Amino acid sequence: xxxxxxIIALVLGVLFTTSAFAVDLLDPKSxxxxxxxxxxxxxSSLYIFHPNGEFTxxxxxxxxxxxxxxxxxxxxxxxxxxxxxxxxxxSVHNDRREMDIHVGYVxxxxxxxxSRITAKQHKIQxxxxxxxxxxxxxxxPTNVSPGxxxxxxxxx
Numbered sequence: 001x002x003x004x005x006x007i008i009a010l011v012l013g014v015l016f017t018t019s020a021f022a023v024d025l026l027d028p029k030s031x032x033x034x035x036x037x038x039x040x041x042x043x044s045s046l047y048i049f050h051p052n053g054e055f056t057x058x059x060x061x062x063x064x065x066x067x068x069x070x071x072x073x074x075x076x077x078x079x080x081x082x083x084x085x086x087x088x089x090x091s092v093h094n095d096r097r098e099m100d101i102h103v104g105y106v107x108x109x110x111x112x113x114x115s116r117i118t119a120k121q122h123k124i125q126x127x128x129x130x131x132x133x134x135x136x137x138x139x140x141p142t143n144v145s146p147g148x149x150x151x152x153x154x155x156x
Contacts, residue, residue: 024104025077025102025103025104025130026102026103026104026105026106028073028074028077028078028103029073031103031106032049032073034051035051036051037049037050037051037122039113039122039123039124039125040103040106040124040125040126040127040129041060041113041124041125041126041127042126042127042128042129043060043126044059044060044061044064045057045058045059045060045064045065046058046059046060046113046115046122046124047127047129048122049071053070053071053072054069054070054071055067055068055069055070055071055080055082056068057080057082058087058115058116058117059087059116060113062087062088062116063086063087063088063089064086064087065084065085065086065087066084066085066086066087066117067080067082067083067084067085067097067099068082068083068085069081069082069083070082076100077100077101077102077132078100078101078102078103079098079099079100080098080099080100080101081096081097081098081099081137082096082097083095083096084096084097087117095136096136096137097134097135097136097137098133098134098135098137099131099133099134099135100131100132100133101129101130101131101132102129102130102132103127103128103129103130104127104128104129104130105126105127105128106125106126106127107125107126107127108125109125109126110123110124110125111123111124111125111126
């Protein structure tokens with residue numbers, strides 16, 4: 001009888017713990033409506049979504065990940081493609097990656113912030129992100145476009 005109570009308590013504990021950490025994801029249209037720049041921060045990085053489709057990620061501190069690229073969204077979430085690098089550390093040259101994220105929370109309060117990279121002023125909102133996928137993009141030979149056929153090897 002004691003074993004049954006222990007099992008029931010464990011199952012209930014897991015259910016309550018799981019539901020406490022579940023996050024409702026926001027529809028990107030509710031976050032990215034209009035022609036204004038959207039600046040969100042998870043506490044360590046600044047995600048800048050420019051209205052023209054350009055994307056910038058920079059660290060809030062003196063060191064961290066950077067991304068320069070493009071963004072868009074659909075019913076599946078936000079899609080970011082760009083060149084990844086690192087401030088104050090070594091990084092791979094031309095490190096192209098794709099990242100899919102979802103926004104789980106955006107705070108209503110804004111904070112003034114001056115970029116350490118560009119010195120541009122931003123109004124940032126705190127946010128919670130769920131990173132769904134990060135994938136390194138394959139590099140193509142310079143004489144072939146993606147989707148095209150590779151040149152035949154010359155064995156002479």
